[in-house]
Amino acid sequence: MGAAVLALAVFAGTTGWTAPALWFTNGVIHTASHGTITNGVVLVESNRIAGVFDPARGGRPPLPPADATVINLNGAQLYPGLIDLDSALGLTEVEAVRATDDLSEVGDFTPDVKSWVAVNPDSELLPVARANGIAYFEPVPLGNLVAGQSGLLAMDGWTWEQMLVKSPVGLHIFWPDLSLDTTPKERLPATATVKSLGDQDKERRKKLAAIQSFFDDARAYARVRSSHQPGETIPAWEAMLPVLRGEVPVVIHAGDLRQITSAVSWAATNHLRMVLDGGLDAWRVPGLLASNNIPVVYEQEFTQPTRDFEPLDVHYTAPETLRRAGVTVIFSTGGSAFEAAMARNLPYHAAQAIAYGYPEEEALKGLTLYPAEILGLTERLGVIEPGRDATLFICDGSIFDIRTNVQRMWIAGHEISLQSRHTRLYDKYRNRPR
Numbered sequence: 001m002g003a004a005v006l007a008l009a010v011f012a013g014t015t016g017w018t019a020p021a022l023w024f025t026n027g028v029i030h031t032a033s034h035g036t037i038t039n040g041v042v043l044v045e046s047n048r049i050a051g052v053f054d055p056a057r058g059g060r061p062p063l064p065p066a067d068a069t070v071i072n073l074n075g076a077q078l079y080p081g082l083i084d085l086d087s088a089l090g091l092t093e094v095e096a097v098r099a100t101d102d103l104s105e106v107g108d109f110t111p112d113v114k115s116w117v118a119v120n121p122d123s124e125l126l127p128v129a130r131a132n133g134i135a136y137f138e139p140v141p142l143g144n145l146v147a148g149q150s151g152l153l154a155m156d157g158w159t160w161e162q163m164l165v166k167s168p169v170g171l172h173i174f175w176p177d178l179s180l181d182t183t184p185k186e187r188l189p190a191t192a193t194v195k196s197l198g199d200q201d202k203e204r205r206k207k208l209a210a211i212q213s214f215f216d217d218a219r220a221y222a223r224v225r226s227s228h229q230p231g232e233t234i235p236a237w238e239a240m241l242p243v244l245r246g247e248v249p250v251v252i253h254a255g256d257l258r259q260i261t262s263a264v265s266w267a268a269t270n271h272l273r274m275v276l277d278g279g280l281d282a283w284r285v286p287g288l289l290a291s292n293n294i295p296v297v298y299e300q301e302f303t304q305p306t307r308d309f310e311p312l313d314v315h316y317t318a319p320e321t322l323r324r325a326g327v328t329v330i331f332s333t334g335g336s337a338f339e340a341a342m343a344r345n346l347p348y349h350a351a352q353a354i355a356y357g358y359p360e361e362e363a364l365k366g367l368t369l370y371p372a373e374i375l376g377l378t379e380r381l382g383v384i385e386p387g388r389d390a391t392l393f394i395c396d397g398s399i400f401d402i403r404t405n406v407q408r409m410w411i412a413g414h415e416i417s418l419q420s421r422h423t424r425l426y427d428k429y430r431n432r433p434r
Contacts, residue, residue, distance in 0.1 A: 023064035027073025047413030081135025081391035090119030113148025255280030283318035286325030
């Protein structure tokens with residue numbers, strides 16, 4: 001269904017509107033779902049996109065509502081707000097200062113941990129990321145095995161309650177390392193704890209068995225709850241119920257090939273919706289991921305090759321390798337404290353893939369539409385279409401070009417300031433006495 005057809009359905013009967021409206025015109029509109037529209041029109045009313053008009057398909061656009069604020073883009077580009085999955089934004093401020101980090105909880109099995117309640121709305125890192133088009137982010141709890149739940153938050157609000165868009169959106173599992181350390185004892189530091197290959201194998205098997213046992217116990221609890229038998233409710237098991245019902249995916253953090261194949265097999269055996277996060281070796285098993293319909297939140301775009309036989313561009317070309325196999329690719333900068341400060345570079349991770357053959361339209365979807373699909377929010381976010389939240393930003397070039405500047409931004413119809421610590425310091429020192 002074309003953008004013009006979608007628009008005509010909602011433009012009819014617009015008389016009588018009393019809510020303030022926005023009328024974007026004379027620009028390049030990147031819908032992320034119906035391609036790119038040149039010299040198109042977008043109408044925003046009551047905090048939602050009310051119409052998208054493509055003159056190449058439907059002739060002259062209707063006149064703007066009388067109360068609409070006309071925004072002449074003058075050839076600038078209009079994008080849907082970007083979505084940053086698997087982020088540490090809001091959970092950390094200064095990596096070296098422990099008091100500013102709230103990334104993880106004690107224990108191997110903490111499914112009831114809710115990352116969004118720990119978000120600091122006053123973090124200086126949020127406006128920095130927002131200034132480059134990031135409108136939503138998913139703070140992720142770190143941990144050893146079952147780390148907890150994540151939610152999606154908007155870059156707008158005084159408190160985490162105001163910022164929260166949806167929760168939970170994922171249960172995060174950090175898959176055990178399945179590699180064996182074969183370094184000879186004499187090459188290890190004197191203080192190193194040396195374990196035999198047999199002991200290492202027992203340890204990793206024990207961790208895998210613990211994960212399976214945890215999910216078996218959760219299913220037993222779910223059966224008791226479904227039978228309406230009286231009993232105490234346990235927060236950890238209650239948090240598992242939507243996962244077992246398939247309402248919330250398990251986001252498995254795995255990089256090594258053995259981790260990925262083991263996790264995919266486990267998720268299939270347990271009939272769980274799986275999302276692969278990290279995906280260092282995902283390019284080696286694209287068929288396995290595609291056949292199991294597992295999307296990849298890819299974080300390794302700028303990771304150096306890990307094996308001496310891998311080409312230099314192995315991680316630059318990995319997204320295209322996955323796409324050609326039929327795997328949905330979402331771009332992410334990663335969830336560590338260091339990467340939280342680099343979240344503003346999210347578009348450039350996708351841009352690097354574009355330089356190595358990845359289609360630009362797909363790259364935009366990997367920052368907008370595909371994250372919304374994983375989150376179950378396609379009816380609200382990720383595209384410029386009628387009925388969606390009016391989360392948009394204007395920039396003076398392609399968002400994938402590092403020279404581009406984001407000029408204005410709206411989240412759910414509200415214009416957001418693009419000031420940040422960076423701009424404040426710039427303004428301060430550019431006016432210093434000479």
